[in-house]
Amino acid sequence: MECKNRVANEINKTIFFSTNADLWSSRTTEPYISLTIHYIDDNWKQQSKCLQTSYFPDVHTGEIIAAVLREALPSWGLEDSRQVCMTTDSGANMVKTLALNRWTRLGCFGHRLHIAIERSVQNEPRLSRDTGVCKRVVSTFSYSFKKQKAPSAQDKLNLPLHKLIMESPTSWGSRLQMMERVLEQEKAITHVLSADKKTRHLAPNYQDIDVFECIMAALKPLQEFTDALSGEAYVSVLYLKPVLHLFKTEVLKSNEGEAQLTRDIKMRVVDYLFDKYTNPETDELLTMATFLDPRFKNTYMTTEKLVEVKVRAASEAEALLVGNTAVEGDYRERDKLPLLQNQPWKLL
Known part of the structure; x- marks a missing residue:
C-alpha cells in the first residue's frame, strides 16, 4: 500500500x-x-x-x-x-x-508491423512452403545425433559454430533470424542431411535458397525499426511519420534488379501500414507529435495542415499556460493573459 x-x-x-x-x-x-x-x-x-x-x-x-x-x-x-x-x-x-x-x-507499431509482414507472406505459397522447410531443418538438428555432426561440418567448411534458431510465432523477427541462420549454415546443413538417406530430402534446394534471400532482402532492414520504436526510455511516437515516410521512399522502395517476390513483399507491407495510419484521429496525434520535434517540424505535412497544426499548438500551449498559473496560485483572470487566438504564432 x-x-x-x-x-x-x-x-x-x-x-x-x-x-x-x-x-x-x-x-x-x-x-x-x-x-x-x-x-x-x-x-x-x-x-x-x-x-x-x-x-x-x-x-x-x-x-x-x-x-x-x-x-x-x-x-x-x-x-x-x-x-x-x-x-x-x-x-x-x-x-x-x-x-x-x-x-x-x-x-502498437511493433504489432502492426508484425501483422503487415504476416499478411505479406500468408497468401504466397512459396513463402509458406519455405518457412516450413526452415522449421523442419531446425527441428531435425534439435535431435542429439544431428547436433553432434553439425560442429564437425561447420569446422570443415570454415563456418561459424552457430546453432540453428527456431522461430517464435508471435515475433516476425525470430522467423527472419531462423532463415538468416539457415542461409549462413546452408552448406553445413546440406553436408549433414545429404549424408543420411532418411534426411536427404530435407536439405534446402536452390529454389528454397532463392526464396530465403528474397525474404531477407525485403524484411531484414525493418528489424532495427522495430527495436527503435519499442523503447520506453524516449518518446517514440514522434518517429512514426518519419519512419513511415522512410519506409515508402527508401527502405521498402522497389529497386531496379530486385526479384519480383521481394518487390511484392515490400509493396504489401507498405500498403498495410499506410492504410492503418490514415485514421484522422491517429493522424492528428502523429502530426502534432512530429511538429513539436525541432528535427522534423513541418517536414511531413502539407501547407494547409501546417496552418491548422500551428493554430492548435498555440491554443493548447495557451491552455497549459492558464492551467499552470492556476496551479501555482496565480489566479489572474484569463482575459488579462496575452490573447493568442488571433496571433497564434507567438508561441511557436
Missing part, C-alpha cells in the same frame, strides 16, 4: 499522461491484463510505471475490458480527460474497448 500511495502521489502531479494496456498469458496459460502509464516528471524526465497486472479470467470481450480499464484509472486518482492516448495491439476487442470508452487509441 505504501508503494501504491507513493506512485499515486507522483503520477497525480502530471498534467497529461499516456497509457498502454495489454492482455497476455503466463507460461501456465493463466490470463492477465496489464496497465502501464507514461509521463514526464517534475524534472522533465520520461517515466514509465506498470500500475497493475491483474488476473483476468473473464471472457475477453471489448465490453468487459472497457469496464476493467475504466475502473483502473480512478483507482490511481487519474482522470481519463488527462489521458492523451492509450497504446494497444490491433485486436478487435481492444479496438472496441477504446471506442466504448471514447479514448484516443494508438496502435
